[in-house]
Amino acid sequence: GRHEVWSWKTASKESLCLMWQKVKVQLMLSMSFLTALLWYCRRLYSFLAQLLKRWSNYLQRQLIRNLSVLPEVDLLGYSAREWKGETKQAKQMREAYEELFRSCHIKYLRQVRRDNYSVVRAVLFQIFTQGIPFPSWMKERDILKLPEKLLYSQGCNWIQQYSFGPERYTGPNAFGKLRKCMEALKTNWAEISATRDYEERGSMCNTLFSDESKEYKLYEAIKFIMLYEVVEAYEQIKSRDKPVHNLFSLLFARDSSSDPLSFMMNHLNSIGDSICLDQVELFLLGYLLEVKIRVYRLHRFNTEEFQVNYPDEYRREWNEICLLTEDDRYYHIPLFRT
Numbered sequence: 001g002r003h004e005v006w007s008w009k010t011a012s013k014e015s016l017c018l019m020w021q022k023v024k025v026q027l028m029l030s031m032s033f034l035t036a037l038l039w040y041c042r043r044l045y046s047f048l049a050q051l052l053k054r055w056s057n058y059l060q061r062q063l064i065r066n067l068s069v070l071p072e073v074d075l076l077g078y079s080a081r082e083w084k085g086e087t088k089q090a091k092q093m094r095e096a097y098e099e100l101f102r103s104c105h106i107k108y109l110r111q112v113r114r115d116n117y118s119v120v121r122a123v124l125f126q127i128f129t130q131g132i133p134f135p136s137w138m139k140e141r142d143i144l145k146l147p148e149k150l151l152y153s154q155g156c157n158w159i160q161q162y163s164f165g166p167e168r169y170t171g172p173n174a175f176g177k178l179r180k181c182m183e184a185l186k187t188n189w190a191e192i193s194a195t196r197d198y199e200e201r202g203s204m205c206n207t208l209f210s211d212e213s214k215e216y217k218l219y220e221a222i223k224f225i226m227l228y229e230v231v232e233a234y235e236q237i238k239s240r241d242k243p244v245h246n247l248f249s250l251l252f253a254r255d256s257s258s259d260p261l262s263f264m265m266n267h268l269n270s271i272g273d274s275i276c277l278d279q280v281e282l283f284l285l286g287y288l289l290e291v292k293i294r295v296y297r298l299h300r301f302n303t304e305e306f307q308v309n310y311p312d313e314y315r316r317e318w319n320e321i322c323l324l325t326e327d328d329r330y331y332h333i334p335l336f337r338t
Contacts, residue, residue, distance in 0.1 A: 068210065069110050069121065070110055072110050074107070075334070095301060100324070105336050108335040112330070116270075118329070119323070120272075125205060128201070129205050131196070131201055146225070146228050159174060160174050162227075166273045181220040181221040185217070192205065230248070246313075247284055247311060276330075279310075285310070286311050292318050293309065296324040297324075297325055298326045
């Protein structure tokens with residue numbers, strides 16, 4: 001009986017040892033597999049993190065490269081880089097920038113792409129980033145109907161000769177193209193101005209102003225609104241229905257813009273392509289958008305024309321935006337710090 005008990009215990013121990021060996025092997029294999037899996041997951045996570053970081057950096061570089069309004073830079077640092085040397089002009093420009101820094105509390109600036117949309121871009125970018133709403137007259141009428149009204153109600157068939165900046169496009173499809181431009185302006189303006197968070201608005205603006213095809217539609221819409229208001233003022237002057245703003249008298253006094261058609265052919269059609277807005281058109285731009293455009297003209301430093309408002313007559317409730325220019329052709333955005 002004892003031998004049988006001993007044999008049973010021995011057999012049980014051997015069975016347990018055999019089972020433990022098998023379980024131990026399985027556990028070791030499982031642990032090795034889990035260790036390898038964790039190592040692989042860590043490597044995969046590290047790889048994906050690096051890939052995501054590189055992709056994010058690439059997108060940021062692409063965004064900055066495509067941005068038509070660059071991030072802010074130090075004002076005096078920009079002045080020192082751009083106006084080196086001891087020429088009379090370089091010294092005057094550095095003095096003008098120092099005056100802006102010292103007396104006007106302008107510490108930074110945002111560079112705006114140097115093309116023939118420069119001033120319209122600088123104005124519209126600030127309107128959007130500040131969340132300025134539609135001007136009062138635009139709230140009262142649907143701007144999408146302006147091309148149709150001008151073409152059909154007022155019989156201005158000559159708008160088929162309208163050109164879209166660098167895209168010298170004319171013909172019967174001008175009407176449909178203008179309507180798309182107006183839709184882009186209305187949609188983006190409404191969406192951005194309705195965004196209350198400043199950082200979110202800025203991000204939306206950076207995205208919008210890094211896409212040429214989208215931003216050009218905005219500028220062409222602004223140009224067309226200028227044309228529409230010139231037509232309206234011209235009709236009022238002819239009918240003597242009601243007085244118009246003095247700026248229209250200045251505009252029609254030019255030989256090159258004595259009527260709306262010549263204004264379009266000689267001025268508007270070339271804006272964005274070969275010329276920028278001139279002084280009279282800046283008055284018109286501020287008047288239509290109901291903003292006071294304060295411009296620091298650095299090449300007019302130490303004269304009465306160093307700081308100019310467009311228009312010079314404005315309502316107290318209008319928002320103010322600021323520009324600086326070195327030559328009345330290309331414009332940048334000054335940033336104030338107290």
